[in-house]
Amino acid sequence: MEDLVLWSRAQFALTAMYHWLFVPLTLGLGVIIGIVETIYYKTKKEQWKTITKFWMRLFGVNFAIGVATGLILEFQFGTNWSNYSWFVGDIFGAPLAIEGIMAFFLESTFIAIMFFGWNKVSKGFHLTATWLTVFGASISALWILIANAWMQYPIGMTFNPDTVRNEMTNFWAVALSPIAMNKVFHTVLSCWVVGAAACIGVSSWFLLKKRHIDLAKKSIKIAAPIGIIAILLTIYTGDGSAYHVAQKQPMKLAAMEGLYRGQTQAPLIALGILKPEEKIKQNDKNPFYLNIQIPYVLSFLGYRNIDAFVPGINDILDGAYPTQDGHIPLSAKEKMASGKIALQALSDYRTAKKEGNIYKAETSLQTLNANYANFGYGFITEESQLIPSVPITFYAFRFMVIVGTFFLFLFGLMWYLGYKKKPYENYKLLNWLCIAGVPLAYMVSQSGWVVAEVGRQPWVIQDLMPTYSAISSLQTSSVITTFIIFCLLFTILLIAELKIMFKQINKGF
Amino acid sequence: MNVFVKVFRFYYEGFRSMTLGKTLWIIILIKLFIMFAILKIFFFPNFLSSKADNDKGKSEYIVNEMEKRAVKP
Numbered sequence: 001m002e003d004l005v006l007w008s009r010a011q012f013a014l015t016a017m018y019h020w021l022f023v024p025l026t027l028g029l030g031v032i033i034g035i036v037e038t039i040y041y042k043t044k045k046e047q048w049k050t051i052t053k054f055w056m057r058l059f060g061v062n063f064a065i066g067v068a069t070g071l072i073l074e075f076q077f078g079t080n081w082s083n084y085s086w087f088v089g090d091i092f093g094a095p096l097a098i099e100g101i102m103a104f105f106l107e108s109t110f111i112a113i114m115f116f117g118w119n120k121v122s123k124g125f126h127l128t129a130t131w132l133t134v135f136g137a138s139i140s141a142l143w144i145l146i147a148n149a150w151m152q153y154p155i156g157m158t159f160n161p162d163t164v165r166n167e168m169t170n171f172w173a174v175a176l177s178p179i180a181m182n183k184v185f186h187t188v189l190s191c192w193v194v195g196a197a198a199c200i201g202v203s204s205w206f207l208l209k210k211r212h213i214d215l216a217k218k219s220i221k222i223a224a225p226i227g228i229i230a231i232l233l234t235i236y237t238g239d240g241s242a243y244h245v246a247q248k249q250p251m252k253l254a255a256m257e258g259l260y261r262g263q264t265q266a267p268l269i270a271l272g273i274l275k276p277e278e279k280i281k282q283n284d285k286n287p288f289y290l291n292i293q294i295p296y297v298l299s300f301l302g303y304r305n306i307d308a309f310v311p312g313i314n315d316i317l318d319g320a321y322p323t324q325d326g327h328i329p330l331s332a333k334e335k336m337a338s339g340k341i342a343l344q345a346l347s348d349y350r351t352a353k354k355e356g357n358i359y360k361a362e363t364s365l366q367t368l369n370a371n372y373a374n375f376g377y378g379f380i381t382e383e384s385q386l387i388p389s390v391p392i393t394f395y396a397f398r399f400m401v402i403v404g405t406f407f408l409f410l411f412g413l414m415w416y417l418g419y420k421k422k423p424y425e426n427y428k429l430l431n432w433l434c435i436a437g438v439p440l441a442y443m444v445s446q447s448g449w450v451v452a453e454v455g456r457q458p459w460v461i462q463d464l465m466p467t468y469s470a471i472s473s474l475q476t477s478s479v480i481t482t483f484i485i486f487c488l489l490f491t492i493l494l495i496a497e498l499k500i501m502f503k504q505i506n507k508g509f
Numbered sequence: 510m511n512v513f514v515k516v517f518r519f520y521y522e523g524f525r526s527m528t529l530g531k532t533l534w535i536i537i538l539i540k541l542f543i544m545f546a547i548l549k550i551f552f553f554p555n556f557l558s559s560k561a562d563n564d565k566g567k568s569e570y571i572v573n574e575m576e577k578r579a580v581k582p
Binding site for chain 1: 519520522523524526529530532533534536537540541543544548549552553554555556557564567568571572574575576578579580
């Protein structure tokens with residue numbers, strides 16, 4: 001079973017990460033295209049139209065190769081994750097259906113006008129279509145991110161023991177949960193960072209090649225301020241994400257920080273090298289070979305109070321620490337016991353219902369409801385299963401923050417140089433750095449998802465369903481087979497995309 | 510001119526005058542064919558539908574699976 005869980009996770013991760021190669025550029029480049037075309041609309045200068053059409057061509061290639069790659073995830077829900085799909089179908093169904101109807105129709109209608117409509121519809125109508133395409137793509141992301149946020153912080157539902165499904169009781173609580181809103185803005189804005197980095201990187205290549213210098217410089221002048229605004233807002237919403245993680249998923253925060261034993265006035269680890277797990281078990285107070293700390297910052301970021309106690313992994317397992325609202329959380333063992341009671345109560349309820357024993361059904365239901373918050377712990381056999389991979393979460397988080405900060409300086413520098421008399425092309429090393437920024441932006445974007453998804457393990461739905469209970473009883477070999485098929489298919493598609501993309505870039509404006 | 514005819518012509522001429530778009534459409538169609546005609550049918554059947562015909566049977570199956578995987582008290 002352990003192998004099956006790992007392969008199912010690996011397959012889902014592969015598909016999601018592949019899908020996420022296309023989404024950020026669609027959302028990010030879309031905004032740049034919208035702004036450039038708006039300038040064309042205002043100024044009526046043909047060079048802005050040329051710039052718009054060039055970036056639109058790259059947008060089109062990315063959109064076409066990426067389209068429908070997300071559907072494969074939905075295939076996997078039905079086959080590999082059937083327990084999960086059943087358990088949450090009612091919650092997940094609504095956002096995904098809205099996404100399908102709203103976003104699909106918005107995108108598919110207006111993208112045609114975007115590409116076919118030059119000289120056929122008015123400039124104003126074309127511009128509207130472009131912005132509506134961008135808006136449609138963002139709305140599409142909105143619903144998926146709301147669904148993902150619900151998995152991290154399940155809210156607005158009740159569990160129906162007759163159908164064994166969670167049923168949505170408050171749509172707005174799901175759609176407007178603070179975690180969802182923060183996630184939406186953080187993710188969409190980070191996509192703008194990718195778009196800006198791609199635009200600046202490709203333009204820098206033209207500068208190095210001494211081709212289309214004027215148009216490339218104009219593109220950078222548009223992308224750099226968008227990049228700065230986007231990265232600043234991404235940092236701001238990232239802080240909001242970390243704050244929510246501290247409140248709702250303290251284990252994830254502890255893993256992000258490599259914090260095994262909590263402390264008041266906790267420092268943030270700016271950089272660090274973790275010891276192997278075995279060594280940490282012997283002495284959990286110093287899990288690092290070396291680290292650079294920023295005093296008080298973790299307490300402040302997590303709880304807006306420099307004196308706040310930030311629980312470590314072992315504190316969370318032991319449960320013996322006061323939270324900010326003053327209560328002592330249950331230990332892992334207590335939660336596991338509560339989860340077992342919940343699962344047993346579900347079983348008793350259904351048996352009593354079949355036997356027509358109304359009294360027993362009612363008391364079992366009360367027991368289930370009282371313990372439902374820990375339902376997923378009933379599948380956990382050892383406390384150690386509740387700890388996500390600390391090295392992956394820790395290093396992915398640092399990579400995201402450090403390289404994200406690099407983009408703040410890079411965009412800032414590019415914006416500043418835009419006001420100099422002979423900007424950009426004089427700085428060859430900087431141009432190369434901008435080109436290197438393109439893959440780096442993708443890696444940062446992916447690492448954000450790694451932090452979010454690896455850091456919440458073992459949960460598919462926080463506290464309610466671990467991955468172990470979410471997967472279907474399939475043969476491991478069949479999951480491995482489809483994993484290999486996806487690897488081949490995705491590699492071929494990626495090569496096709498890169499080949500077409502590079503060809504289009506080489507053609508120039 | 511009828512609005513539907515206008516829309517049809519808009520798309521028709523748009524598709525006809527495509528250059529790069531033709532390659533992209535070929536890739537999209539091949540991809541969709543692989544996804545729906547091969548992957549979905551042969552590798553990604555609806556697992557629960559193979560276990561039960563109706564919602565009641567599916568919920569029974571899920572409960573049984575949960576009981577199997579739950580830690581025994």
